[in-house]
Amino acid sequence: MSNSSEALFNFCLRLGDSNLILGHRLSEWCGHAPILEEDMALMNVALDLLGQTRVLLTYAGEVEGKGRDEDKLAYHRDTFDFKNVQLVEQPNGDFAETLARQCFFDNYHYLLLEKLSVSSDQTLRDHANKALKEVRYHCQHSGEWIVRLGDGTEESHRRMQDAINETWCFTGELFTDTAEDRELAEAGVVALPSSLKDGWNKQLSAILSEATLERPEDVPVPAMGKAGAHSEHLGYLLAEMQFLQRSYPDATW
Amino acid sequence: MAKNDWPLFEVFIRSKQGLDHRHVGSVHAIDAEMALTNARDLYTRRGEGVSIWVVASNDIVASNPEESGTFFDPAEDKAYRHPTFYEVPDDVEFL
Numbered sequence: 001m002s003n004s005s006e007a008l009f010n011f012c013l014r015l016g017d018s019n020l021i022l023g024h025r026l027s028e029w030c031g032h033a034p035i036l037e038e039d040m041a042l043m044n045v046a047l048d049l050l051g052q053t054r055v056l057l058t059y060a061g062e063v064e065g066k067g068r069d070e071d072k073l074a075y076h077r078d079t080f081d082f083k084n085v086q087l088v089e090q091p092n093g094d095f096a097e098t099l100a101r102q103c104f105f106d107n108y109h110y111l112l113l114e115k116l117s118v119s120s121d122q123t124l125r126d127h128a129n130k131a132l133k134e135v136r137y138h139c140q141h142s143g144e145w146i147v148r149l150g151d152g153t154e155e156s157h158r159r160m161q162d163a164i165n166e167t168w169c170f171t172g173e174l175f176t177d178t179a180e181d182r183e184l185a186e187a188g189v190v191a192l193p194s195s196l197k198d199g200w201n202k203q204l205s206a207i208l209s210e211a212t213l214e215r216p217e218d219v220p221v222p223a224m225g226k227a228g229a230h231s232e233h234l235g236y237l238l239a240e241m242q243f244l245q246r247s248y249p250d251a252t253w
Numbered sequence: 254m255a256k257n258d259w260p261l262f263e264v265f266i267r268s269k270q271g272l273d274h275r276h277v278g279s280v281h282a283i284d285a286e287m288a289l290t291n292a293r294d295l296y297t298r299r300g301e302g303v304s305i306w307v308v309a310s311n312d313i314v315a316s317n318p319e320e321s322g323t324f325f326d327p328a329e330d331k332a333y334r335h336p337t338f339y340e341v342p343d344d345v346e347f348l
Contacts, residue, residue, distance in 0.1 A: 035259065035281055036281075037280050037281055037282065037291040037294065037295060038291075040291075040294045040295050040298075041290065041291065041294040044294050044298065140290065141290060144286065144287060144290065148283055148284075148287070
C-alpha cells in the first residue's frame with residue numbers, strides 16, 4: 001500500500017471499529033434496558049452503527065487490496081489491530097455511564113460525518129450523507145436522556161454527573177491529530193480531528209447546562225486507541241464478539 | 254421513579270398513503286417528547302409512518318363499557334337516521 005492509501009485504510013478502520021465496538025457494547029443491553037421502549041431504542045442505535053460499520057470495513061478491505069472483507073476485518077483481528085477510540089470500548093456501567101459515553105460519541109460522530117459529507121473521497125462522502133440522518137437521531141436520543149437524568153431526581157442527577165466525570169477523560173482522544181490525520185486533511189479526505197473540538201464543546205455545553213450538570217476539566221491524552229493501544233476491556237469484548245468465528249472459522253448461517 | 258410509574262402514552266401513526274392518523278398502540282415514557290421518540294423507535298422501524306401523534310393515555314376521556322347499553326343501543330332501531338331509509342322522489346334532481 002502507498003502511504004496515502006494506508007492512511008485512508010487506517011481512517012476507515014478507526015471509524016468503522018469505533019462504530020463496531022460501540023454497537024456491540026449497546027447490544028449488551030439487549031433484554032436488560034430499563035424498559036422495553038428503551039431496549040428497542042438502544043438496539044436501533046446499535047444496528048445503525050453496525051450497518052455503518054459494514055460500509056466502512058468493506059471499503060477498508062478494498063483500499064487495502066489484500067482480499068479481506070468486512071467479516072475478516074471484524075472477526076479475525078486481535079486487540080492491537082483494532083483502531084477504535086478507547087471511549088467506545090469502556091464497559092456499559094449503569095444506564096447513566098452508557099448514555100454519557102453515547103452522547104460524547106454521537107456528537108463527535110455527527111460533526112465528523114458533516115466534514116466527511118464534503119470529502120474528496122466519493123465512497124466516504126456517500127456514506128456520510130446517508131449516516132448523517134441516523135446519527136442526528138442518535139444525538140437527539142442520548143442528549144434528551146442526559147437532560148432528563150441530569151435535571152431529574154437527586155439520585156439521577158448525582159449518577160449522571162458521576163458518569164460524565166468518569167467518562168470525560170476519554171473524550172480528549174477524539175480530537176487528537178496524528179501524522180496520518182494531517183495527511184488526510186491535506187488530501188481533502190477529512191478535516192483534522194482538532195477542528196471538531198469547538199463545535200463539540202458548544203454542543204456539549206448546551207446539553208450539560210440544560211441538564212444542570214457541570215462540565216469537567218479537560219485532561220490531555222495521547223491518541224491511544226487510534227494507535228492500537230487499548231484498555232483491558234477490549235480483549236474481553238472481542239473474546240465474546242469473535243468467539244464463533246474463532247472457533248468455527250468462516251462459518252456461515 | 255420506579256419504571257412502573259412512567260406514564261403511558263397512546264400512539265397514532267399516519268402512513269404514507271393514509272390521510273388520517275391511526276391508533277397503533279402505546280408506549281411508556283417520562284414525558285411527551287420521549288414518548289414521541291419511543292414511538293418512533295417502536296412503531297416506525299419498517300417505514301410504517303410519516304407522522305406520529307402521541308397523547309397521554311390519562312388525557313383520553315373514554316366512554317364507559319358498562320354504560321354501552323345506554324350509550325349505543327338506542328341508535329340501533331332508528332333506521333330513519335340512515336339516508337337509505339328515505340326514498341328519493343323521481344323528480345328530484347341534483348341530489
